[in-house]
Amino acid sequence: MAEEAKRRSDGPEADAKRQKSDKGEVMSLEQVLAKRKEENKAPKMKFVSKNDREKHAQKEADKQKADQKKKAEEASKRRKDFLLQEEIERERERQREREERERERKRREEERQREREEREKERLKQREEKEGLMQTSSLAEMNLLKLPDQERRERQAEKELELIKRHYLGMKENKKKMQKPSEKFRNIFNFEWNADDDTMRGDNNPLYTKRLEPQLLFGRGYRAGIDVREQRKNNSFYEELIAKRAEYSGEDVSAFVQPSKEPLSFKQRDIEDKDINKTHWTEKPVDDMTTRDWRIFREDFQIFIRGGRVPVPMRVWSEGPLPWELLEAVNKVGYARPTPIQMQAIPIACQCRDLIAVAETGSGKTAAYVLPMLSYVKKLPKLDDTSAQDGPYAIILAPSRELVIQIEEEARKFAAFCDCRMVSVVGGRDAEAQAFTLRQGVEMCMATPGRLCDSLDKRHTVLNQCTYVVIDEALKAAGAES
Numbered sequence: 001m002a003e004e005a006k007r008r009s010d011g012p013e014a015d016a017k018r019q020k021s022d023k024g025e026v027m028s029l030e031q032v033l034a035k036r037k038e039e040n041k042a043p044k045m046k047f048v049s050k051n052d053r054e055k056h057a058q059k060e061a062d063k064q065k066a067d068q069k070k071k072a073e074e075a076s077k078r079r080k081d082f083l084l085q086e087e088i089e090r091e092r093e094r095q096r097e098r099e100e101r102e103r104e105r106k107r108r109e110e111e112r113q114r115e116r117e118e119r120e121k122e123r124l125k126q127r128e129e130k131e132g133l134m135q136t137s138s139l140a141e142m143n144l145l146k147l148p149d150q151e152r153r154e155r156q157a158e159k160e161l162e163l164i165k166r167h168y169l170g171m172k173e174n175k176k177k178m179q180k181p182s183e184k185f186r187n188i189f190n191f192e193w194n195a196d197d198d199t200m201r202g203d204n205n206p207l208y209t210k211r212l213e214p215q216l217l218f219g220r221g222y223r224a225g226i227d228v229r230e231q232r233k234n235n236s237f238y239e240e241l242i243a244k245r246a247e248y249s250g251e252d253v254s255a256f257v258q259p260s261k262e263p264l265s266f267k268q269r270d271i272e273d274k275d276i277n278k279t280h281w282t283e284k285p286v287d288d289m290t291t292r293d294w295r296i297f298r299e300d301f302q303i304f305i306r307g308g309r310v311p312v313p314m315r316v317w318s319e320g321p322l323p324w325e326l327l328e329a330v331n332k333v334g335y336a337r338p339t340p341i342q343m344q345a346i347p348i349a350c351q352c353r354d355l356i357a358v359a360e361t362g363s364g365k366t367a368a369y370v371l372p373m374l375s376y377v378k379k380l381p382k383l384d385d386t387s388a389q390d391g392p393y394a395i396i397l398a399p400s401r402e403l404v405i406q407i408e409e410e411a412r413k414f415a416a417f418c419d420c421r422m423v424s425v426v427g428g429r430d431a432e433a434q435a436f437t438l439r440q441g442v443e444m445c446m447a448t449p450g451r452l453c454d455s456l457d458k459r460h461t462v463l464n465q466c467t468y469v470v471i472d473e474a475l476k477a478a479g480a481e482s
């Protein structure tokens with residue numbers, strides 16, 4: 001553009017000169033002017049209809065699209081070629097590795113084969129040497145080395161035949177006798193004592209005239225360390241004692257003498273057992289219940305026990321250890337049968353044994369510990385003005401006020417029948433009234449741990465004679481305290 005502008009500004013003369021220098025010939029001024037006029041002539045305007053313009057635009061767009069498509073195809077082809085090339089390269093690499101591995105395997109195989117062959121050779125060599133040695137030694141053994149060949153072969157065959165016979169016909173070989181060390185040294189320490197030299201014979205010593213025998217009938221007449229059943233067969237300790245007693249005092253002792261039982265045979269015992277086991281526990285009186293029946297009973301009610309000498313459960317209230325007043329109370333309250341926890345826990349608790357009982361909610365745990373507690377308290381002397389100062393006989397601890405009140409309600413159902421007084425010591429109630437009742441004297445006290453400690457601190461009561469403690473929801477109660 002800058003060149004064009006310069007050319008125009010220079011004028012026709014400079015232009016003519018340039019033309020001349022360009023082509024090697026000089027143009028006339030007119031020619032230059034004509035040419036410039038020609039060049040400066042405005043381009044001829046041409047009318048293009050809208051349709052044509054649209055067609056043109058469409059053509060342009062198609063062209064562009066085709067170009068783009070072509071470019072995309074080319075790029076895709078290039079990419080495919082590239083990937084193909086890469087894949088080929090990779091395959092070549094893999095092939096190379098395979099060949100390498102194969103070569104390595106072959107080399108190792110050859111090496112192993114060589115080693116094997118060497119070992120085999122070595123073994124053969126050793127065997128040959130050994131056989132040679134053996135042959136020489138066996139020949140030497142038979143004194144055949146110096147013999148001529150024919151004779152040696154005959155002797156060797158004889159020897160072989162003898163060996164075969166010994167092996168297959170079981171001919172005995174005289175083994176060399178070995179002497180045991182104990183036999184060897186037996187005769188070394190041989191004390192030649194005279195029988196008269198034995199001082200233990202005690203011909204003269206009065207100590208040994210009567211040998212000491214263990215006191216068989218000491219205590220109950222059994223010797224320790226010897227089977228008791230065996231001893232019992234021969235022992236008449238009690239019979240002798242009873243006979244002596246009868247002789248001495250002239251008493252009738254027939255009641256003490258037990259008729260000896262003839263032991264039953266296993267078969268008889270089986271028959272008896274079967275007869276007893278035929279009846280179900282529901283049809284048996286309590287005295288006929290066997291250990292097996294009690295086991296079935298516990299299984300039926302899902303009672304699981306731990307501990308030693310656990311008393312049998314009560315099947316019905318009347319079979320239990322509760323006094324008649326409490327049985328009447330239970331009847332009045334309307335508890336027809338004991339629940340499983342009551343069946344097992346009441347007989348244990350009535351023996352005043354420590355007990356941990358676990359049962360689901362609403363299974364009658366409260367009655368299971370309240371009834372034995374009432375039974376225990378009932379047997380103790382009634383509290384008077386003096387003994388009331390030593391506090392209650394029994395306490396029940398529960399973690400919450402609501403539970404204590406619930407326990408009190410349950411206990412009151414039965415307490416009236418055995419004239420037992422009780423109080424619940426909980427928060428939210430008149431503390432003075434509770435202290436007053438405690439001082440008046442109560443056999444049973446239900447309390448939350450916190451409030452009971454409070455009462456003890458304030459000297460409302462003491463626990464000088466409390467020997468029966470129940471902790472309901474023990475885990476929670478412990479948690480509440482801590």
Ligand SMILES: Nc1ncnc2c1ncn2[C@@H]1O[C@H](COP(=O)(O)OP(=O)(O)OP(=O)(O)O)[C@@H](O)[C@H]1O
Pocket residue numbers: 334335336337338339342359360361362363364365366367410
């Ligand atoms: N032998 C029984 N026969 C019929 N009802 C019973 C018997 N024993 C207890 N019950 C009743 O069963 C209900 C639940 O008893 P209880 O509150 O003692 O159960 P629980 O196991 O102590 O429950 P929780 O775990 O909530 O303290 C009470 O209403 C009680 O009167």
